[in-house]
Amino acid sequence: MRLAVIGAGAVGRSVVELAGEHGHEVVAVADSSSAVVADGANGPDGRTPGVDPDAVVARKAERGIVGDGDPEDALAADYDVLVEATPTTLGDADPGFSHVTRALERDRHAVLANKGPVAERFGDLRAAVADSAGEIRFEATVGGAIPAVSTVEDIEPGHVTAVRGVLNGTANFILTRMAAEGLDYDHVLAEAQDLGVAEADPSFDVDGTDAALKCVILANVLSFGAVDDPADAREFTLDDADVEGIRDVPGSTLRLAAEDGRTVRLIGEATGETVRVAPRLVPENGTLAVSGTQNIVQIETTHAGRLNISGRGAGGPETASAVLGDVGRLK
Amino acid sequence: MRLAVIGAGAVGRSVVELAGEHGHEVVAVADSSSAVVADGANGPDGRTPGVDPDAVVARKAERGIVGDGDPEDALAADYDVLVEATPTTLGDADPGFSHVTRALERDRHAVLANKGPVAERFGDLRAAVADSAGEIRFEATVGGAIPAVSTVEDIEPGHVTAVRGVLNGTANFILTRMAAEGLDYDHVLAEAQDLGVAEADPSFDVDGTDAALKCVILANVLSFGAVDDPADAREFTLDDADVEGIRDVPGSTLRLAAEDGRTVRLIGEATGETVRVAPRLVPENGTLAVSGTQNIVQIETTHAGRLNISGRGAGGPETASAVLGDVGRLK
Numbered sequence: 296m297r298l299a300v301i302g303a304g305a306v307g308r309s310v311v312e313l314a315g316e317h318g319h320e321v322v323a324v325a326d327s328s329s330a331v332v333a334d335g336a337n338g339p340d341g342r343t344p345g346v347d348p349d350a351v352v353a354r355k356a357e358r359g360i361v362g363d364g365d366p367e368d369a370l371a372a373d374y375d376v377l378v379e380a381t382p383t384t385l386g387d388a389d390p391g392f393s394h395v396t397r398a399l400e401r402d403r404h405a406v407l408a409n410k411g412p413v414a415e416r417f418g419d420l421r422a423a424v425a426d427s428a429g430e431i432r433f434e435a436t437v438g439g440a441i442p443a444v445s446t447v448e449d450i451e452p453g454h455v456t457a458v459r460g461v462l463n464g465t466a467n468f469i470l471t472r473m474a475a476e477g478l479d480y481d482h483v484l485a486e487a488q489d490l491g492v493a494e495a496d497p498s499f500d501v502d503g504t505d506a507a508l509k510c511v512i513l514a515n516v517l518s519f520g521a522v523d524d525p526a527d528a529r530e531f532t533l534d535d536a537d538v539e540g541i542r543d544v545p546g547s548t549l550r551l552a553a554e555d556g557r558t559v560r561l562i563g564e565a566t567g568e569t570v571r572v573a574p575r576l577v578p579e580n581g582t583l584a585v586s587g588t589q590n591i592v593q594i595e596t597t598h599a600g601r602l603n604i605s606g607r608g609a610g611g612p613e614t615a616s617a618v619l620g621d622v623g624r625l626k
Numbered sequence: 627m628r629l630a631v632i633g634a635g636a637v638g639r640s641v642v643e644l645a646g647e648h649g650h651e652v653v654a655v656a657d658s659s660s661a662v663v664a665d666g667a668n669g670p671d672g673r674t675p676g677v678d679p680d681a682v683v684a685r686k687a688e689r690g691i692v693g694d695g696d697p698e699d700a701l702a703a704d705y706d707v708l709v710e711a712t713p714t715t716l717g718d719a720d721p722g723f724s725h726v727t728r729a730l731e732r733d734r735h736a737v738l739a740n741k742g743p744v745a746e747r748f749g750d751l752r753a754a755v756a757d758s759a760g761e762i763r764f765e766a767t768v769g770g771a772i773p774a775v776s777t778v779e780d781i782e783p784g785h786v787t788a789v790r791g792v793l794n795g796t797a798n799f800i801l802t803r804m805a806a807e808g809l810d811y812d813h814v815l816a817e818a819q820d821l822g823v824a825e826a827d828p829s830f831d832v833d834g835t836d837a838a839l840k841c842v843i844l845a846n847v848l849s850f851g852a853v854d855d856p857a858d859a860r861e862f863t864l865d866d867a868d869v870e871g872i873r874d875v876p877g878s879t880l881r882l883a884a885e886d887g888r889t890v891r892l893i894g895e896a897t898g899e900t901v902r903v904a905p906r907l908v909p910e911n912g913t914l915a916v917s918g919t920q921n922i923v924q925i926e927t928t929h930a931g932r933l934n935i936s937g938r939g940a941g942g943p944e945t946a947s948a949v950l951g952d953v954g955r956l957k
Contacts, residue, residue: 598644599771600944606934607931
């Protein structure tokens, strides 16, 4: 497949670098201000040869741009799949939402790593897909390398009663370190920022917003998957989520919990009816008590009991792996 | 899709009962001596109406047969997907292998819960698929409800370096109980047999053969998935597996292990080069130390670190869930 990669952050760059290993070629790359589009001349097999992945990544590192073109050139290029990897935005979820709908209007596919459109405009996306020959997939929006969405899809959402888990590695790292070292939140946050595990402004992660967006996406999958007519489905957005982050978890709570063989994790849960994110007590050796930046997704099914999937929830190569897995699943 | 379900044990019966919930109809069912094929008259939408699932299951329970027809009637019926759920056989893997190749020769699909053909005749199956418009899928052969095969498939086998795990619930139950109660193997085996967790002849499970077959299947997936030309792939069979079961694990080993925070689990591991099953020491609160009849599959990837998937590895509804997930994934 020919990919147009929109977004040249860690995920976009990893998709550019790894696409070839999966048998795909990148024909266009765009960041917020620039683009590169592969030479229009037909390659030996009659197809447009792709961009040079190493050159694009190097150019971005050295000059801060991916090419001399305009982002519009990438959006208008001749591609099979648009990979939406621009930063998550809320509300109207633009520009990502418009990138996706434009691809669908052109009867192309879109694979998203950007949570915004899937969390905030799920109904509109579904409508755009219904009018298109293209499909959308969004495994990379929930749990990085963990195949959460495709597993729910295979079990069939009507047979899944809930999905819960640890969905934000930054918050989990902080809680793990607080418990392990008996340190308080501010101290561990600073450590996490030094390590690059937390951002300078960590609120998206520590306030539970990132975990909540992922749970909203899962709730939409469960809700729309359980009905035949999308008009009957309840659509979720971030506003529907009941969210509490980890800023107010004192070190004393963790010490008390440990005396009882428990610890605290930021747990998100989605059903077809509710979305909640909050710190919760869990058994310290139990399944939900993953450590460090690990994520875990726990899927409750009607016929197959509980499935637990844990792994790396974030990172360029990990998320790119999910994007390229989705490209492979397009029909 | 119209399903012909061959095999009316726990898995076959569950597929018959659950197919309707997944939007499929069962048009034929066969056990070793009988069959029922849906009325040939066209239903209101022009399609052959399916068999009555409850009636078929009840007939099997009361009379030991599924219908008044001959198994040949089911194999010759007009179906889209043949579900192969007859007991695993080794070597030539017949009759299961022939059921599958006959479906492929008719350009139909086959979904297997029967491990025999996939473990013992993988190369021959691949050749039969190459000459057919039909596909085969076999998620249900490894880890029951755990999406092991489809996860490896999505990551792409060339990007998976190893798959390991606890793949036999009977052996795991026995080891869990030995460790928890300080009892010896014979005592716990008897308990497992009373509970129906172990068979009267438990050797297939406790000698590691079942786990080994699952690992052989995974090794075949990794091996064939890593090359472009099947002729270049190494084919694995049960004979290639290095297998040690749990009969010789004494209670004393478990007690000694516990003093060091460890326990013993029957671990199977497959790479593109080797297959090994043996009891191994693992941290008692670690990921591989699943309890009771649970299974866990651990996938080592090149770009996405390690994924762990745990859940129910066996059971009628659980395995049927995997079969019906596969039907949904057919293109």
